[in-house]
Amino acid sequence: KAGVTQTPRYLIKTRGQQVTLSCSPISGHRSVSWYQQTPGQGLQFLFEYFSETQRNKGNFPGRFSGRQFSNSRSEMNVSTLELGDSALYLCASSSNQGEQYFGPGTRLTVT
Amino acid sequence: TQLLEQSPQFLSIQEGENLTVYCNSSSVFSSLQWYRQEPGEGPVLLVTVVTGGEVKKLKRLTFQFGDARKDSSLHITAAQPGDTGLYLCAGGRYNNNDMRFGAGTRLTVKP
Numbered sequence: 001k002a003g004v005t006q007t008p009r010y011l012i013k014t015r016g017q018q019v020t021l022s023c024s025p026i027s028g029h030r031s032v033s034w035y036q037q038t039p040g041q042g043l044q045f046l047f048e049y050f051s052e053t054q055r056n057k058g059n060f061p062g063r064f065s066g067r068q069f070s071n072s073r074s075e076m077n078v079s080t081l082e083l084g085d086s087a088l089y090l091c092a093s094s095s096n097q098g099e100q101y102f103g104p105g106t107r108l109t110v111t
Numbered sequence: 112t113q114l115l116e117q118s119p120q121f122l123s124i125q126e127g128e129n130l131t132v133y134c135n136s137s138s139v140f141s142s143l144q145w146y147r148q149e150p151g152e153g154p155v156l157l158v159t160v161v162t163g164g165e166v167k168k169l170k171r172l173t174f175q176f177g178d179a180r181k182d183s184s185l186h187i188t189a190a191q192p193g194d195t196g197l198y199l200c201a202g203g204r205y206n207n208n209d210m211r212f213g214a215g216t217r218l219t220v221k222p
Contacts, residue, residue: 004153033210035212042212042213042214042215043154043199043201043212043215044212045210045211045212090153090154092153098142098159098203099144099156099159100144100156100201100210101156102146102153102154102155102156103153104151104152104153105151105152105153107151
């Protein structure tokens, strides 16, 4: 089976812009979770989608949003980018057994 | 404040040495997962433990889940340079897809 794929791998944006990141889960996995990883805060949970519905949400501002499509692919959007949004954004897909498999991440740099 | 505390934060050892890293919490988890992450990549799942007191072995790696399901340890025997990486533990509380991560232990094994 192909693993979790994320696009793009690298992105540079300017403060105030918005960005959309994409994640394709492992075939057959219906749950997709998003995380932000920074050196100072570690891995922090953003949200989880299951069958096109947000099932869990972390403590991030409303500028961070996501959605999931009928084929389980997911996107996350960050609006009005801030310097502090620079991070590695990771997507993980889960089977019914709950084990999470991560993609390689999207490295976002905000200047 | 991290829900899961990992120690030590950094560990640098020589090839062939043994080591143990810890993952502690005041919360009870339904399951606990260990991951290893290399620079520029997403975390790779090593093991999932679900039963209090459970011990799992993966070649030179031994994982233990505490009896009360609040803590876990990872022991590596005869460490090798290929073991270098960031070791993360993650606990599942409400459902297995709502995972909370520790800050990680960054291990360096010198040849």
